[in-house]
Amino acid sequence: xxxxxxxxxxxxxxxxxxxxxxxxxxxxxxxxxxxxxxxxxxxxxxxxxxxxxxxxxxxxxxxxxxxxxxxxxxxxxxxxxxxxxxxxxxxxxxxxxxxxxxxxxxxxxxx
Amino acid sequence: xxxxxxxxxxxxxxxxxxxxxxxxxxxxxxxxxxxxxxxxxxxxxxxxxxxxxxxxxxxxxxxxxxxxxxxxxxxxxxxxxxxxxxxxxxxxxxxxxxxxxxxxxxxxxxxxxxxxx
Numbered sequence: 001x002x003x004x005x006x007x008x009x010x011x012x013x014x015x016x017x018x019x020x021x022x023x024x025x026x027x028x029x030x031x032x033x034x035x036x037x038x039x040x041x042x043x044x045x046x047x048x049x050x051x052x053x054x055x056x057x058x059x060x061x062x063x064x065x066x067x068x069x070x071x072x073x074x075x076x077x078x079x080x081x082x083x084x085x086x087x088x089x090x091x092x093x094x095x096x097x098x099x100x101x102x103x104x105x106x107x108x109x110x111x
Numbered sequence: 112x113x114x115x116x117x118x119x120x121x122x123x124x125x126x127x128x129x130x131x132x133x134x135x136x137x138x139x140x141x142x143x144x145x146x147x148x149x150x151x152x153x154x155x156x157x158x159x160x161x162x163x164x165x166x167x168x169x170x171x172x173x174x175x176x177x178x179x180x181x182x183x184x185x186x187x188x189x190x191x192x193x194x195x196x197x198x199x200x201x202x203x204x205x206x207x208x209x210x211x212x213x214x215x216x217x218x219x220x221x222x223x224x225x226x227x228x
Contacts (some may be wrong), residue, residue: 031213043117043204043222044155051214088155092213097143099206099217103154 001026006089006102014110019076021087021105026070029094033065033072036088036105044088048074079109113139113209117220124195124227131191132223134205140185141207145217146178149202161188195227 005031013019025033032051036044050056050063050072062075072091076083089102114137124130126134134144159180160168167180179191188207192199204222208215 023164034217036219041202041206043219045218049216067115090217097208098145098157098160099208101155 002061002102003027003093003100004089004091006105009104010106010108012042012108012110013079015079015081017079019079019083019104019105019109021074021076021089023072023074023089023102024070025042025072025089025091025100025104027091027093027100028067030070030091031094033063034090034099035063035074036090036101038086038088039051040085044095076107079107081109083107084109113137113207113216113218115173115205115207115220116219117205117223119223120221121224122226124225126196127194129191129193130195130225131189132203132205132225134188134190134207135218136186136207136209139207139209141188141209142185143208144182144188145206146180146188146190147203147204147206149222151202155204158190161190163188192225199225200225200227221226 035048037047038044048063050065056063060077064073086104086106088104090099116135118133142163146158147155158173158182161182163182169175182188205220208217
């Protein structure tokens with residue numbers, strides 16, 4: 001079982017709609033969860049982090065965490081063409097300083 | 112957020128030569144830095160974990176004699192690709208966490224696009 005799974009294929013959303021991205025993880029000891037945005041040809045940029053169960057909102061982004069289900073999600077409200085990118089889910093591993101990354105989900109916002 | 116600076120952003124080298132990439136944490140000390148490689152349209156692949164003052168830890172399948180890592184200070188790690196070949200052409204990215212422990216945020220350098228001709 002992969003440490004972090006992001007299984008959805010490319011996601012196309014119309015401008016102004018909500019984009020929803022999902023991520024599951026295998027290590028029950030994981031305590032910290034991150035979402036990165038990566039534009040084509042660029043390095044990943046941290047956009048959200050969450051440590052506790054529930055929702056965390058920052059501008060148009062909302063991260064949702066459910067540790068019992070080992071599930072973390074990212075919602076992008078009022079999607080803009082500038083949100084078109086690949087979104088990477090990352091989690092800390094128990095007893096390990098590195099982050100485990102999912103393979104990413106591509107989001108395309110259609111004007 | 113914290114800043115990680117990587118240099119150079121782009122390099123073209125001849126086959127058989129060596130290339131050094133620098134990664135600096137500008138406003139925090141990083142006892143650990145991470146080196147990734149990313150091929151076009153593929154996910155990040157962790158190559159090695161760089162530890163200040165000690166040997167790097169390499170992931171399975173990564174040749175430690177080919178990808179030399181030096182973490183000489185708390186703010187600088189270097190990756191040297193030795194005897195580069197065209198198949199080493201890739202996007203190399205470093206990352207550092209601003210603190211140890213579960214809640215330390217991880218930031219990435221700008222990446223280095225290596226082309227071996």
